[in-house]
Amino acid sequence: MSGTPLAQPRIRIPRQARAGDVIEIRTLIEHPMESGIRGRVPDAVPRDMLARMTVRMNGGTVFAADLGNGTAANPYHVLFLRIERTSEFEFTWFDELGRTARATARVTVA
Amino acid sequence: MNGAASRRAVLLGLVALPAGAALAQGAGSVEVAIAAVTGGRAVEEGGMALRLPGLAENGAQVPLAVTVESPMTAADHVVAIHLFATRNPTPGLASFHLSPALARAEVQTRIRLAEDQQVVAVAVLSDGRFRRAAAETRVATGGCLG
Numbered sequence: 193m194s195g196t197p198l199a200q201p202r203i204r205i206p207r208q209a210r211a212g213d214v215i216e217i218r219t220l221i222e223h224p225m226e227s228g229i230r231g232r233v234p235d236a237v238p239r240d241m242l243a244r245m246t247v248r249m250n251g252g253t254v255f256a257a258d259l260g261n262g263t264a265a266n267p268y269h270v271l272f273l274r275i276e277r278t279s280e281f282e283f284t285w286f287d288e289l290g291r292t293a294r295a296t297a298r299v300t301v302a
Numbered sequence: 303m304n305g306a307a308s309r310r311a312v313l314l315g316l317v318a319l320p321a322g323a324a325l326a327q328g329a330g331s332v333e334v335a336i337a338a339v340t341g342g343r344a345v346e347e348g349g350m351a352l353r354l355p356g357l358a359e360n361g362a363q364v365p366l367a368v369t370v371e372s373p374m375t376a377a378d379h380v381v382a383i384h385l386f387a388t389r390n391p392t393p394g395l396a397s398f399h400l401s402p403a404l405a406r407a408e409v410q411t412r413i414r415l416a417e418d419q420q421v422v423a424v425a426v427l428s429d430g431r432f433r434r435a436a437a438e439t440r441v442a443t444g445g446c447l448g
């Protein structure tokens with residue numbers, strides 16, 4: 193609902209990697225992704241949707257997702273990145289009302 | 303008909319179309335949605351794979367993986383992947399914006415599907431070309447209209 197903050201996202205990412213490694217990143221955020229067209233009665237359940245998710249690596253956006261009505265509840269994404277040096281990651285979700293949820297991670301390249 | 307009732311009728315007409323009408327709308331609007339991405343330009347078949355379960359037990363959580371063959375270099379990479387449902391109330395599933403930082407042009411996610419249908423993925427390449435892949439899935443329990 194509009195008054196409550198978004199849930200804290202969960203990120204699975206390796207803490208360490210070697211230069212040139214491909215790392216798998218899994219992200220999950222609990223969210224109903226309520227499209228508002230459910231139940232065959234208008235506004236039976238008010239619309240409540242995340243609109244966008246972004247992944248920034250060392251400040252630059254490396255991946256973004258625009259989430260449509262057909263994105264399942266608790267949006268989940270898996271992607272594969274090549275890592276060359278110790279990197280800071282920032283994951284942000286934006287809902288249609290302007291609220292955001294954010295998580296950060298660091299991958300250390302020895 | 304009073305105001306509230308007529309408003310309700312209009313909203314029902316827009317939002318909760320009878321199954322047949324919703325399907326017809328879905329089938330037409332998916333082509334419109336794809337054309338909005340491609341601008342009507344040629345789309346190649348192949349060079350990418352869209353994976354869905356053949357039978358989705360729960361339409362509310364259908365695992366999807368899309369992979370485009372691409373070196374993912376600055377000069378040659380996938381810019382975007384758009385996913386469309388052909389028989390949902392609205393065609394838009396998600397659009398992914400990729401960069402050469404990705405090791406491969408692959409994204410896994412979960413979608414919801416109202417009923418048995420074909421899902422279409424359209425990839426936009428950095429040289430301006432388009433690719434397309436499709437997958438059929440049967441849905442045991444619909445995930446949209448609950």
